[in-house]
Amino acid sequence: MAIIRWQPWQEFDVLRRQFDDLFDELAPISRATGKVNGHAWSPAIELKSTDESLILRAELPGINANDLDVQVTREAVSISGEYKSETKTEDKEHQIYRSEFRYGSFQRVIPLPTAIQNDQVKAEFKDGILTLTLPKVEAEKPKVVKVSLGESTS
DSSP, X not given: OOOOOOOHHHHHHHHHHHHHHHHHHHOOOOTTTOEETTXXXXXXXXXXXXXXXXXXXXXXXXXXXXXXXXXXXXXXXXXXXXXXXXEEEEETXXXXXXXXXXXXXXEEEEEOSSOXXXXXXXXXXXXXXXXXXXXXXXXXXXXXXXXXXXXXXX
């Protein structure tokens, strides 16, 4: 029978790693790297389909239209840009100055479920929401065909 030594500190190491992982998940955006939980920040999106087109909406708060680069192929949309947000608080009585900055470039590629006519895309950027109307290729549009039933001769 083998003798196994009990190492009480090893159990504390496991507990410490679990707490570290938990705090990493809850950590806010890193100001130095612009990353959230070790991942680069990217905008939230919403993709809807209609009979004629796909509607892609991306949430881009605090970004100027001039700082965005949107590229569209028949199969995907790429959105990239520079994210800047600034919050300042001054307390003149105590001569305390506080400044919080968040910087970071981002890129998000969204694969599309159907082919689109990328030369006819319409874009609107209002109140931090980018809306792209992506017309579907003719072959991808659902077609309804009326079937005529001939009189049966019985």
